Amino acid sequence: MTVEAVQRWGSVLDSVVVYEQGAVCRRLARGVVPPGGRVRVTGLPRSLDPGSLRARVQGAGGARVSEARVEVEAEPLGTPVSDGLRGSVDRLREEYTAAQGRRDHQLSLIEEVGALCPVPPARRREDGHRRTPVDAWLELAGFVDERLTGLHARLVELEEALRQAGHELGIAVDRLARASTDAPSAHVDTTVSAVLLVDVSGADDPGAEVELELEYGVPGAVWAPAYRLTYRQGGRSGRLVLRASVAQRTGEDWTGVSVGLATADLRRGTDLPRLRSIRIGRSQPASAPSGWREPPAGLNDLFAGYDAALPHPASSAPPVAVPSRPLPPPPAPQGYGGPPPAFSAPSDVGGAATELFAGHVPAPAPPLRARTGGRSSAGGPSAAPAAKAPAAPGGSPPPPPPAAGPPRPSGAELDYAALVLYGPDAQEGRRGKLFPENPFDPVAAEYRRRAESVAALPLPGHAVRPRESAGSFDHRFDTAARADIPSDGSWHTVTVGEIAVGMHTEYLCVPSVEQTVYATLVLSNASDQALLAGPVEVTVDDDFLLTAALPTLAPGGVRRVGLGPAEGIQVTRRTNLHESTSGLRNSTTVLDHRVHVELANRLPGPVTLEVRERVPVTSEPDVRIEERADWTTPQEGPGPDRHAPGTRVWRVELPAGGTAVLDGGYEIRMPAGKALVGGNRRS
Structure with missing residues (x-):
């Protein structure tokens, strides 16, 4: 079927799911299936992965897609496109x-x-000295x-x-x-399309309009989560909006699409592992793989008439330019025998030596692509009858014969959806057989290389790769509205939606280290989705406060986010040490430490303040530490919430303009013959 007989359908990009690296795009096309069922859907990007194309018919009705493949058309433009x-x-x-x-x-x-x-003129020996024309020199x-x-x-x-x-x-x-890479070239019009074979024989109305859904993967898309937090001072709740920084260079602009964001690895294999059996007993020959068939007998005789009808070159043909050294033959695919026989030119071609053409194999014609599904016959030199190979030029030995036993095709040779049927113009060992198509396309490889360059973009401040923050679980977030993301390789912010969180502000102070009170925001995730690590813009009472780093927050988890110093709360700490002895013959040294902390709230509302102190710990059996305070031991938490040994906490509720005084202390009792390293007197 010619290209003109295939009906062209336009397509519209409907949705995109961005993964850690790469994306899966979904296009929709609509039309009436022509007789024969072959349809060409246009609009696909040049950087797509041909092996990821999937097509299906939307809705029920008995129609189905029985074949799908990717084709690229390129033709020069008569009038250059202005760029x-x-x-x-x-x-x-x-x-x-x-x-x-x-x-x-x-x-x-x-x-x-x-x-x-x-430059003075040359003076002869008999001439006298001349006077220098100073005026001329000065004038010059x-x-x-x-x-x-x-x-x-x-x-x-x-x-x-x-x-x-x-x-x-x-x-x-x-x-x-x-600039966006979704732009045609100035000299060549390249069209990437999907050729589909739609079967409407089982449909209720074969002449009705059908809707096709195409799904394909593309490289060159990355994302990172970001947040915007708004709350009122002293409030118990706020508004957390999940946003995403998305960059893509896939070669097509995403205009008005539904965007999904996933943390999964798109390149991770999903094939089920195959466990081979272990048998004890007599050695048995390996069975032929399922789906493999030997090529039919007499396959070479099928092309005898075609070879006889080929025109032979005339003796008066013009000389042919040959390279100074023979070109190497194309490499054979994996799992097959040695290289094909060298092509020997007739002796009457321009009088050139025959050995100059050794190893020069003409390029085969475009192969015919095999249909997917079903068992097909595939074979190569290893499956064909063994023939005596001619000696290679230069006296090199012929390639070794194929190994005896059943054929052992590779996984690529059993992937019938990717095999192509070579025609009569192919090499001698490939005619009429199925071989994996050479997937290397330099133009497509350059497009993919440019698309994958977005993975090296520097992340925004406090941003974390989603795969790193997701841990052992994968999450997906879908935007509430459609978005526009151009293919320019720059970061673009997309609003995903609002997440229900609980929050309240607490204040933390460690006066033994620094007599400054820091504001912390306690977040509790009340949704069923995890909050990934990323930057969060905090706005308090409609005033932007700062941009902080939000840690990963699992569903139901509680974490703190630092908001910086709180200048409205004052703290003062004083310590006192009294050293004495006790016991029989003053055998015990008593170090009595007193801690006095004064707090003052200058903020317009009440605050909850947590004051942390530290009590020394010991592993010596003859050293005792006795605490004399109303502080408490904090509960141990995971990760950053883990406290140092000996940490003690005061939790104080301070009203607006209120003050508080905290007194505590501890005694260290140790033998009189011992002393603390660095001296007994400590702050």
Whole structure:
């Protein structure tokens, strides 16, 4: 079936799911299936992974997609497409080159004028001394000075023009680099489409309009979570909005699409592991793999008539240019025998030596792609009858014969959806057989390389890769509204939705280290989704406060977020140490430590303040520590909430304008012959 007989359908990008690296796009196409059922859906990006294409018919009705493959069409444009940014870069580059040429010409003029100097004529031996014409010398010096002054003034103007042209060129190049890659080339029109075979034989109404859904994966998309927190001073709840920083360079602009954000690894394999059995007994030959068939007998005789009908080259053909050394034959695919036989040219081709053509194999014609599904016959040189290979040029030994026993095809040779049926113009060992298609496409590889460059983008401040913060679980977040994300490789902020969280403000102080009170926001995740680590913009009473780092918060978890010093709460700490002895014959040294803390709340509302102190711990059996205070031992938490040994906590409720006094202490009792390292007197 020709290309003209295939009906073209336009498609619309409907939704995108962005993973840790890469994305899965979903396109919709609608139309009436033509006779034959072959449809070409256009609009696919150049960087898509051909092996990830999936197609299905939306809704019930008996229609189904029985075949799907990706095809790329490229044709030169008669009239070049105008590209604003690229044309601007070319124009500014020409202006910069012209300005540089004028500057260089001016420098050459300055060098030429600066080299002017008086040269006296040659004096003969019999001539006497001449008088120097000082006026002429001074006149020449004045001319040179005047000329250089004008030239240098012009040089300053030219250098400023060159600097300005370079600045404008740099801006244009940067804009071109940041511009969207969803733009056609200026000389070649490349169309990536999916050719589908839609079967409507089982449909209720074969002539009705059907809707097709295409799903494919693309590289070049990354994301990182971000948040915006708004609450009122002294309130018990707030508003936490989940946002995402998304960057993509997939080659197509995402306009008006539903965006999903997932933490899973898109490249992770999902194939089930295969456990081989272990048998004890007699050795048995390996069974042929399921789905493998030997090529039919007499396959080479099928092309005898085709070879006989080929025109033979005339003896008067013009000379053919040959390389200075033979070209290497194309490599054989894995799992098959040695390279195909060397192509020997007729002896009457331009009088060239036959050995110059050894190893030069003509490029095969485009193969016919096999249909997916069902058992097919696949084979190669290893499955064909063994034939005596001709000796390679230079006296090298022929390739070894194929191994005896049943064929052992690789996984790529059993993937019938990726095999192609080679036609009569293919190499001798490939005609009429199924082989894996060479997946290397230099143009597509360049598109994918440019798309994957977004993985090296520097993250925004306090941002964390979603795969790192998700831990052992995978999460997905869907945006509440459709969004626009251009393919320019820059970060774009997308609002996902509001998350229900509980929050209240507490204040923390460690006066033994620093007599400053710090405000902390206690967040509790009341939703069924985890909050991934990322930056959070905190707004208090409609005033932006700061941007902090939000830790990963599991469903039902509680974590603290630091908000910085609270200047409205004052704290003062004083200590007192009294050293004495006790016991029989004063055998015990008693170190009595007293701690006095004064608190004052200057904020307009009540606050909850947590004051932390530290009591020494010991592993010596003859050293005792006795506490004399109303503080409590904090509960141990995971990770950052883990407290140091000996930590004690006071929790105080301070009203607006209120004060409080905290007194505590501890005694250290140890043998009189011992002392603390660094001295007994401690703060």
